[in-house]
Amino acid sequence: MRFFMRKTIFFLSIFLFIVVWLFTNSFPIWLNPRTPPKVQEAEAVLAMPSFVQCGSGTGAAGAISPALPATKSVDDIFLLFLETADQVITIAGSNGGTWTEVLNSPQSAAGTTRLTVFWSRYNGTQGDPTTSDSGDHQVGVICGYSGVTTNGNPWDVTSGGIDTVSDTSGSIPGATTTGANRLIVIVGAGDDDADTPITGAVNSSLASISSARANAETSLGNDGGVTVFDGQKSSAGGYGATTLTYTGATTKGMMTIALKPRDPTYAQSAYRFFENDDSTQVGAIMTAVQDATTSLVFAAQAFRLRMLLHIGLDLLSLNGENFKLQFVGKGTGTCDSPSGGTPSIYTDINGATIIAYNNNITPGDNQALTATTTDPTHNGDTIVNQSYEEANNFTNSVARIPSGYDGKWDFSLKDNGADTDAFYCFRVVTSGNVPLTAYNVYPEIKTSAAASISLSLSTTTVFFGDLAPGVPNIVSATTSVDVTGASNGYYLSVKRDSATSTVTMTTERNTSFPDFTAWDPTANGNAGNATSTIADITGKFAFRIQNASTTSNYSTTWWGSNDIDGTAKYAGFPTASQKIMDCSACTSGITFTAIKYRIDSSLTQKNGAYDGNLTFTALVNP
Structure with a gap:
């Protein structure tokens, strides 16, 4: 016991x-949904550039001031065609405009004739330019074109040719356009002062070749003149040589200039954040409504951003524009005008930035996205699904986007050491850092609080x-x-x-x-x-x-x-x-x-x- x-x-x-x-990473403690107002754009489909009018041709033994066309609008493109006795000519007085020599200009037939072409984008106030005095003589004319791109150089491609044999037949080499709806401007110069230096242009690759849009000639010095035509190239690709018929035997300088159509407009129109999924489909929605700020739950969290770009004014052809995604720390400012955040300016996203692209195991970059019923929409517009993205740059590689439609992209992103409790904004720009036409919405996230x-x-x-x-x-x-x-x-x-x-x-x-x-x-x-x-x-x-x-x-x-x-x-x-x-x-x-x-x-x-x-x-x- x-x-x-x-x-x-x-x-x-x-x-x-x-x-x-x-x-040092962050955690969300509140959600502040915002639904910015949307803008519904009125759309019209715009085709290739069109000829407007030419000013009066002029020639002299000294400097000349060719007249701008009487009919013109802001952003019209002016082409100034000049012929000299194979002597250098420049713009001595721009008269409020900006004049730049065109690619492949000049075209010089040694010792006899030279074709020089300058261009300017009409600013609404500029006047007639004045040339330098090249020596023997100068003759020129300015023609105007509307519906041309408002960004950068107005041409897609140019070509040039010379002919040192004095006869009545000239040939301009062709070129290869990179996009559709190009207006091909055709110009020939020679040391002949006929009232119509060139009587016709022929090119089976081009449609609707015009009669002469302008003739300018002078009998001063050793004579000279220019004639301007245009034709249409509706699809991307090559066009062959253009044959010119001159009135009198002459040596020749000749060019073609493929003017690009006005660019489509791009607007950030809608977005939604989703949880990440290792596929071209997204996970669960992170906000009850679209176009709302979301909060990350923990540090280093991966997430998805699906965003719409609204296309206006013209069709965005397949692979028609290269874009990239950027981010900024909003700080004490707004997404449109950030202040004091990190980074302080919109910065390209890559794999090492503090908001970075996230590389999922299964899907590859630029694969076609898989749509869901919770994807963002925009005012009833037709949505053209595009690609899943893990890196810049991106384009509409899946399908073309007609005017009035929205393209949709899916961005795989993550918090990669961002500040805690901080707001970050996103925007798309072109690969050349040109902002979009409009930012109707800015996607915005709040990072998580410290763990x-x-x-x-x-x-x-x-x-x-x-x-x-x-x-x-x-x-x-x-x-x-x-x-x-x-x-x-x-x-x-x-x-x-x-x-x-x-x-x-x-x-x-x-x-x-x-x-x-x-x-x-x-x-x-x-x-x-x-x-x-x-x-x-x-x-x-x-x-x-x-x-x-x-x-x-x-x-x-x-x-x-x-x-x-x-x-x-x-x-x-x-x-x-x-x-x-x-x-x-x-x-x-x-x-x-x-x-x-x-x-x-x-x-x-x-x-x-x-x-x-x-x-x-x-x-x-x-």
């Missing part, structure tokens, strides 16, 4: 340690009561972890505070209670060293993580397939902090980990009260 009267009284105090780990984590225990003191030898006492407790902004989740670790044993006799500290083999998660190829053999832990102090009541992450490899003795695994408490639970999916919110303590006294264990301390630590995964 004495055996059963023998008692070992045991107390275990668990002291709570709360560990807060701060990251944080807090730990609490269901009880800070675990009391086992009286222990009878050979009869295990079992007590359970629960850790509660509240985490925010942890992109890779968190882990829970434990250690005993005493190097001797987890618990020792309260009045005789050199008397310890035996521990089972200390837990080591890296043992056995990271399978851990816990045991399911109950005989091994008899007469010892051990613990395990329980499957029941654990909502964080229960590892069957570490702690057994279930909680039943014989299958459930136990280990002893380590002297150095060791990981007992790792939950990479626990990025935000509260999760629980249930801990089971098992103590079994042997017949030889000394009577008395025992206690000790454990330290639990929760840390955000890096």
Whole structure:
């Protein structure tokens, strides 16, 4: 009977340690949806450029001032055609305009005639230009064209040719256009002063070749004149040589100039943010409505941006324009006028910027996107789906986009070390850094707050009561972890505070209670060293993580397939902090980990009260 009267009284105090780990990344604490107003554009399809009018031709032995066409509008293109006795001529007085020599000008027939062509984009106020005095003579005329691109040089391609044989037939080499709807301006010069220097132009590659648009000639010096025609090239590609018929025998300088049509207009018209998915389809929506600011949930979060560009004025042909995506820190300003953010100006996104392109494993850059029913829309316009993008630049590589339609692109992005609690705006520009025609909306995100984590225990003191030898006492407790902004989740670790044993006799500290083999998660190829053999832990102090009541992450490899003795695994408490639970999916919110303590006294264990301390630590995964 004495055996059963023998008692070992045991107390275990668990002291709570709360560990807060701060990251420099950010976490959203509020959502501020914005729905900017949309603008519905009125559209008209515009084809190739058209001839408007030529001014009066003029010739002289000295400098000349060819007249601008009487009919003209802002952004019309002027071409100034000049013939000299193979002598250099320049614009001496621009009279408020900007005149630049055209590519492949001049064309010189050695010692006899020279064709020189300048261009200017009408600014609404400029007047007639004045040339230099080339020497022998100069003759010229200015012709105007409307519906030409308003960006950069007005031509797509040019070609030129000379003929030093004095006869009535000339040939201008062809060229290859890169786009549709080009107006091909044809001009020939010679040392002949006929009223109509050239009587006709023939080219089977061109449609609707005009009669002479202008003739200019002079009998001064060794004579000279120019004649201007045009033809149409509706599709992209090559056009052949053009044959000119001159009135009199002459040497020749000749050119063709393929004028580009007015560019389509581009407007950022709608957007929506989505969770990332490893495919050309997006994950769940991140906002209840489109065109609304969204907040990232954790640092380094990947996300998707689907954005519409509205096409106006003209068709955007297949691969018709190269674009790129940029971002800016909004700071204290607006997306249209940012101030004080990082970066402070709109910056091209790449794989290393703080808002970066995200490289998903499965889809490749520039694959056709997969549409969803939650994609953004724009005022009932037809949407032309384009591509999934992981890098700049991008274009409409999937299909052409008619005027009045919207193209849709899908951008795979991520927080790559952006400031915490910061707003970032996005915009599209052309690959040449030219802003779009309009920004009706700006996609905007708020990065997450700094990552944080807090730990609490269901009880800070675990009391086992009286222990009878050979009869295990079992007590359970629960850790509660509240985490925010942890992109890779968190882990829970434990250690005993005493190097001797987890618990020792309260009045005789050199008397310890035996521990089972200390837990080591890296043992056995990271399978851990816990045991399911109950005989091994008899007469010892051990613990395990329980499957029941654990909502964080229960590892069957570490702690057994279930909680039943014989299958459930136990280990002893380590002297150095060791990981007992790792939950990479626990990025935000509260999760629980249930801990089971098992103590079994042997017949030889000394009577008395025992206690000790454990330290639990929760840390955000890096």
